[in-house]
Amino acid sequence: MLFVLFVVNLIAFPGFFSITIKDGHLFGSLIDILRNGAPTLIIAVGMTLVIATRGIDLSVGAVAAISGAVACAIILGSPNPGSPATVAVAVLVAIGISLVLGVWNGFLVAVLGIQPIIATLILMTAGRGVAMLITEGQILTVNSPPFKMLGSGFWLGLPVAVIIAAVLFAAAALLTRRTALGMLIESVGINPEASRQAGVRARGLLFGVYTFCAFCAAIAGVILTANTAAADANNTGLFIELDAILAVVIGGTSLAGGRYSLAGTLVGALVIQTLVTTVYTVGIPPIATMVFKAAVVTIVCILQSPRTNQALGSFRRSLAVRAGKGAAAS
Amino acid sequence: MTDTAPVVEMRGISIEFPGVKALDGVDFRMFAGEVHSLMGENGAGKSTLIKALTGVYGIDGGTIVLGSEEVSFSGPAQAQAAGISTVYQEVNLLPNLSVAENIMLGREPRRFGSIDWRATRRRAAELLAGLNLEIDPTSLLGDHSLAVQQLVAIARAMDINARVLILDEPTSSLDADEVAELFRVIRSLKEQGVAILFVSHFLDQVYEIADRLTVLRNGRLVGEYRTEEILRIDLVQKMIGKELASLDDLEKRSRAVVEGDEDARAARFLDAEGIGRKGKVQPVDLPIAEGEVVGLAGLLGSGRTEVARLIGGIDRPDSGSIELRGDGVKLRTPRQAIAHRIAYSSENRRDEGIVGDLSVRDNIVLALQADRGWFRPIPKKRQEELAQSYIQALNIRPADPNALVRNLSGGNQQKVLLARWLAIAPRLLILDEPTRGIDIGAKAEIQKLVVNLAENGMSVLFISAELEEVLRLSHRVAVMRDRRMVADLVNDGLGVEELMALIAEGSGDEDNPGEAASASPTPPAGPAPADPEGALR
């Protein structure tokens, strides 16, 4: 799928794959895709785990906005915005606050047993308000090189944002797959009652995933704001929850919970970002953009669907049959 | 062989799943007005054959002839329309709808295009009465025990005036009375010339009801026989393809245990006093000694499961206390119970047991892992060993730790669930209908296992609709009736009739009207010590 998009680009704009070195760092469309895709990916990672437990988190966008706002507000407030220490403090506080918000979501879902979509919708609405409260509706522009680094800086020639995303992704993968976390999360998502009877601590897990998801959102928020060195409470992370969920689902994880694939999520996030960048580079007129997106998403799904795979795979008569089995087996 | 042409004739049926050849050129036929029994070990292909017939699975090879014309159904709906009514193996109903709807859904009587609820309920009530099950048709199905749900499923199948009725292990969690009811109904349908396919792992039931048998092994046809022409021992041999020696052996050893020596039971492990839960069970006292196997007998709905769940920490008792080795403990959650090495294996394996989308390995280590906590993962190697050892011990098929549990046959799923609980090395193992849907060979294996573990000091609380099984394994038998414990007696050569009497006593007019009670055929005289088939029930 990603491949298809790449080809489209290549045809429309030969320079697409060219990666050059400009003032000591990599430069090119692919780098842009990675950098701009980083926040979505980061959030999608957290979202994957939430979805694996049959949950969903709509509040990530708002949380991102809050963490961005907090970070900028602190940096603005400090005597020397330029010092790394200030930035460190700002980011840590931002993350700290977001963790609290994550616990809050976890509380609503795990303890009060409110349906995740509603539980997180509350924070989605109120959260933006809080973010705007912090920025008073203005765009807080900070002049702080170290902060800016986080969003648009480069390290060893690679975008810092990408490095952060990579680290977080790896960490999540290791944490869930090297320990039993992944398996327990999945079992809760597949059959909660059976898991309970098997002694799985569902409540703890739920707290965990929602908090982790908020943590991801916080980091994404910092990157998003650092990218333009300005906290825009209204637009930071607006609709990013949709992108994140879409990334997860394109990645092959079912919203019904259960088996999840972080690798798939990675691909999903890249597809989405590539799609966006393609629209810009190829110069698809804004009015046609949505239709284009619709077409792409549809094609992706149909290409992924088992039935198509079989149809492509072979022409044996018994194929429709298999689909039947698949359905019955589920 | 009957002269008339068969109603259903399947020829050379083959079905292949990724990795498994579930059916391999199987022939199968049914005649009008006969009860035909499909026999075979777990995973032999019985359910698959049924699903092939009703169009759940398309077939990769072979032909299906219904009546005179060849058919290939695209789904159960079509099969139903063609007069094939089916009760599939696991209860497949809708917990979120009322009992009445579960029975009538899709066939509700209508007035001017809109469903006539009164009529619907009336019809449902009739059908339930037909099975002598007296429950409120408007109650939610999900509130009922598995057994009841199974009966509801049967009632639904009865409503379709079919020429073919398929029952895939309908009796797995019913006990004598319900089975009797069911057989009564089956016989009358048989009179009306309906062809009935009856799958069960209970030889007694098969021999009682079936006219003809078809035996499958590993997806292949072994043969078709008239029931009265084949001896049980031969049948078993054809099914599992090995000698009965091992079973004989178990027979002797379990006997030995039942005569078991006192000091084995000396030390109390668990002592439940007056534990109960409003609306579920009256307070009961239940002491269990180390190495003791306590059987819990009772009619359907008598509250066995409830008691088990209270002790297993699944439900919270609202009265009474539990002592482990003399010191009081609270078992509020399964976690706490498991921490004390008390394991409860649910009677409802699909909804409360297996985690379908996880592999056999993951399912086996789940409880153990959960108990260790996520940050102390069981090393891959250890997991592999565990999985392999239980796959061997319980002969789980396919013997592939990576297979998804939901793709296993019913019986094999049950084995996986059992393996999960054995894996935590419990001190008290609560087994609620552990042999549900398990074939003879495996059942013997499991019984042997229980006996072994008990000998090594593990306590067992054993619930089974099969009284023989209960009697064979347990040192003590506690009897439940109407959510009360009515008796608790040491099992020294206790007979099935005595137990039946205890269970049904006085409850005749409450639980099931007299005629039902009288109609209930207590299975042929209890096992004479030497009788090898004792193990086969």
Added chain:
Amino acid sequence: AGGDAASESSGPKALDELVVGFAQVGAESGWRTANTKDIQASFEDAGIELKFSDAQQKQENQIKAIRSYIQQGVDYIAFSPVVETGWDAVLNEAKAAGIPVVLTDRAVDSKDTSLYVSFLGSDFIEEGKKAGQWVLDEYADATEPVNIVQLEGTTGAAPAIDRAEGFADVISENENLQVIASQTGDFTRAGGKQVMEAMLKANPDIDLVYAHNDDMGLGAIEAIEAAGLVPGQDIKIVTVDAVHDGMQALADGKINFIVECSPLLGKQLVDIITTLNEGGTVEPRIITEETTFTQEQAIEALPDRQY
């Protein structure tokens, strides 16, 4: 107009008895927030009670708000339409209730002008024209083609459409001026940056960026700098709004020209209300006086810039 009728019937009220309902679009941008703040402040000073509601960018919410103002029986209603169309129904209700309505910032397109007393705001097309004019003069003696890229506002939003239109009109006079790419940056910095990045990759030699608001322009600056170019010199930048950050960039020479679109409507709005209250009449269409800024003007204007 209905307004006069109402005010005559009720006669002049003491200002502190007046209640005015103001239905704001939302708080979707710094500009909007500045606008809200200014209006609230102005009424504060005038001692008039202002009921404020935020429609969260939704017309239906705004209609609801206006309805509830009618129920609450306010003396005047002012609102900035989310969109020009579709107000007749609710405005008729207001008229029926004898509540004069004043439009701010954006107009409505209803044929029946008696539905509202006055419109107070900017002319987006005019803004586009001003921007275009500067470009036209800047490249008056251009011989070879000038590559212009446009960062549009939110697709479908009135300012985006009008600013594009006005701009296009003017630059069409010189065929050397070509808009080689035009994408929406949703009026946000992030959007502007991302779009600009992509455009820079696709089109090697861009001469000028026309952004529909400062924020997108500021985003573009980031992208240009990241590409190792110098904004304001290698690539010239023209934007609309003149919010503080924009003016700063202009002063720093990163932006070359800004067309003002003032959010400070409060003072004028209060005037309108008081005039009506005293039974006077007001112009049906009042365009806020707005200038344009070059670097020099920006430098001197910057110190006393409230927003």
Added chain:
Amino acid sequence: MTATLEPTSVAPGGPDRQDGKPAVAARLRSALRVLISPKYGPVLITLALFVLLFIVGGVRYTNFFSAQVLLNLFVDNAYLIVLAVGMTFVILTGGIDLSVGAVVALSGMIAASLLQAGWGPEVVIPLILVLTSVLGLLVGLMIHVFDVQPFIATLAAMFLARGLCYVISQSSISITDPTFVQLAVTRIPLGGGASITPSVIIAVVVVAIAVWVLHRTRFGRTVYALGGSEQSGMLMGLPVARTKVLVYVVSGFCSGLAGVLFTFYTLSGYPLTAIGTELDAIAAVVIGGTLLTGGYGFVLGSVLGVLVLGLIQTIISFEGTLSSWWTKIFIGALLLVFIILQRVLTTRRR
């Protein structure tokens, strides 16, 4: 989050075995069950809380406690009610439809542009309903045939609908067609100065039909069945495939109708309207006590959900002094209080 259902504390059939007259007991119990069951509980609680909220508003603000304020909840939310009805069908099957908001905008655009082009309403309205139903059909097929997850399938539909809006026209188009204008301004007096619009009547009719379909037709019951367990439904021989596709057609149709009502409301087509409305609809349905996992819930509950959201909006505008951000926070807070009360009370009753 999970749909697991605890048995009602009364052992079904248990008691009635003791007492001789099961019929009576049964009737008694089912009456009781209505109150305590996880099925009806939430809806009733929601109703109670709604009334409470309304009273609170009445006490707090002047002019609040009037019939008109209550009726305006319907007037202003007629389209949302229709949307919620369609959404209820989808969610009951365990699916979700994200496209509704965009479809509302699209049908608005179609209406506006066609009317502008001189077509008559008698053609335009049916055409819209057909088109949106077809879109729903396509989505349904995509979900069923290629088993694409509803979330993506409908998200794609959302992109498509939104995109088509822009294709039709970037800027908003106003509607001057006399019929539409009439329908927009007409007020049906209910006495006491209170009045409603034709849209309200349409919405109420839609709700009535939906209730009938869901509770009195096999299709309706199959919808619930799908939510209970698609697998079981299939094995029980129910028309799973047809039903699954049909619910999306229903949702599409409702979205189209809602779009038409919305144009009565705003007399214009605007590509950017109804952004995020799908969330309102979903929220309304879920607040109304329907489980997102499917199987449990009622249309009337969803209507209540809409009214609750509307009431919150009204309270906000009566509050009148809230800044933009406090507005958001306030909405969230009210929602929170409501949900928590609802939750706590329902679990109590269980």
